[in-house]
Amino acid sequence: MAAREYGQYCGVTQALELVGERWALLIVRDLLVGPRRYGELAAGLPRIPSNILAARLKELQAAGVIRRAPRSRIVIYELTPYGRELEPVVLALGAWGFKAMGDPREEQIITPDSMTITLRTAFRSQVAAALPATAYAAHVGPTDLLVRVDGPALSVTRGDGPADLAFATGQDIHRLISGDLAPERAIATGVVEVLRGPADLLDRFASTFHLAA
Template identity: 55%
Template sequence: MAARSYGQYCGVTTAVELIGERWALLIVRDLLVGPRRYTDLKQGLPRIPTNILSTRLKELQAGGVVRRVPRRNCGLVYELTAYGRELEPIVLAVGRWGFRSMGEPAADDVVTGDSLTMALRTAFQMDAAAAHPETVYDVHVGDVALRAFAGPQGLRVVQLAPPAPPVGGVLPTGEPDLSIAAGPGIRHLISGELAPQAAVDDGVVHVIAGDTTLLERFAATFHIDAAATSTLAV
């Protein structure tokens, strides 16, 4: 458990003590994509000090959120326990909530394969995807390239570049239905602030290959209304 105690007997307090320390939730975010070696986690969180990464992993293990297990050809890896995986809808909801306040990126902000994967999962709209046969999208943001399979069966995302960690699975073959490149401004397409054609006209999104009309489907499949307000009653 984390060393800090808030001295309150409450489920929210316990949750914050488990995953509220600096970097802890980002470690969980990356492990939701898949098991990772220590070096993979460090690479995906380039600003985290090594001593803090080690400490957070020990705390998350002690709290039953993360475990360390051997994997063939990979050595020891960290993965979420069943209890830890229950955080997935919470992390996705936090991502949607935070999306509305992101603003413009700082000059030294980075996008990683895991962070972009979780961004797509955060924005994924099952109803829109289920209305069409499975569609394959390649999404390039900076040095990161992902292949997303979206359709009635849900969403599957595979990292193409940089090379995914060896525990990340087998690279897909074949060509995507649509391949696009974008910078951080892609959030304006995902939020609906920019229509697909306007995003292309403004240079926010570049169509590399495939059927350009599928950009409309992409925008419907990956969407977060940045202006939405909560409808939960108090």
């Protein structure tokens, strides 16, 4: 029996043997946002040692979760259809973990891909379906995301652009998403700075993206 096997005939055991190694699910999380080059994966996981990243990529390829896809002169990594089946698992795990996050520590960061997955996790499509289409330019620390909500459809892309509401915030955005901090209070206390657009659209954002803490 290999050292990483648990010796049990069980679906949960098999899943853990495939994606339960440290960093593996975070690689999957980032690839759920989109295909990535090796360097992009390393930049999105700044604490992962290069030998561990290389090992996890090989393991996930061997498991049929990801694949290497040559594109012109570069090689990218992307999820296979089997790997994409992990999306509801990752989102559910993120919602579960959100309840225990507490206050951010100084050394903790928000990456574009981690924030994108947080927004996907918190997105309430049934609420959004009853609201007008809205675009948000969210500047979360160094992360710039353009968030477009059109009925039950959500699109999150990197960068800035035309938006109905542009705002800047930091790690405390989790307090807004959890409902711990009302939108008007978030603005009054400086947790959120409205850069352009009507401030009351932050109420719409908070209604559209919500996770109970």
